[in-house]
Amino acid sequence: MQTRPSRREALLEAAARIVRRDGYEALSLDAVAAEAGLSKGGLLYHFPSKEALVAALVEQLVESFETAHADAAAAGPPGPGAWSRAYVRATLDRPGEEDAVSVAILAAVAMNPALLQPLRQRYSAWNEALRRDGLPGVDAWVVRLAVDGLWLSDLLGFEPPTGKIRSRVVARLLELAGGQP
Template sequence: MKRDELLDAAERLLAERGAQALTLATVAQTAGVSKGGLLYHFNSKEVLIRALVERLIADFDQLVGEHPPPGGPSGPPRTYTERYVHATFAALRTGRLRRWACVTGAAGDPDLLAPLREAMARWHSAELAGEPDPAVSEVVRLACEGVWEVATHAPGLYSPQHYDDLEQRLLAMLH
């Protein structure tokens, strides 16, 4: 079994049964592998959780990088904050934000969230100097954090159309 399949099984377990159910034995059982097979990739629960956090960070970084300039490669470049907004709402639409709540909830040890704190610092300080209005860009990024919180803790609160409208409004604030 591949490493990502084991991480998928751990995320499913977290989403369905909560952080208290996350043990190496239950992850192995959920993945349909022996505990030894799981231990080959993750020799402790802490290593597993850190891998889950690191995968979430890489996933969001990939989403930020996936938003090319409007009009193709020859169009004007998107600012980092525009890409951040698009990535946030792409994560929302694909259900990826629910993964954040599950994984970060499992990381009871603050040290396990150190990579996330480092990523957040990077995401919120990235390229502000190149933004047309750095203060507005900062407010928009912080508003995205609020979207993450609402979408993960009260997923049915807003309709998909409301989120589409909110995304457009945040993008409009940047111009």
């Protein structure tokens, strides 16, 4: 039996749907309440401002990625490049259309770049893990930056590779990360 999302989760999902479907300009507390089928008072109980709502979207994005990374790391072989391989998998194996919270980055940048601070802090920790990943030279950096670029290309619709070429790109990134495709 599938459980219903909490009201807070329903509001975050509604906000992500609005930004993805209608753009950041359409994101308002009234629109989110209507999209979620809740009163504005119910929304204000969870998110007293639009900034608080967007900050929660960014935090949800960070938590979701870290869970996916931990799962990918646990499923993969240990050794040099394990962190980078998990980064590839956690970022690129997630269905883009289903990961609606990723629009939080766009909303945060449009609203207030300071709202990205939790993501900046996590990137600092991720880069520390990257430095300890055991790959030669700058390979781990190349993998991380290429994966970030591919993710943004997907998110923004900037002609991301599809089909066989995408599979080949991902396989090459995994090879650079010291693993088998």
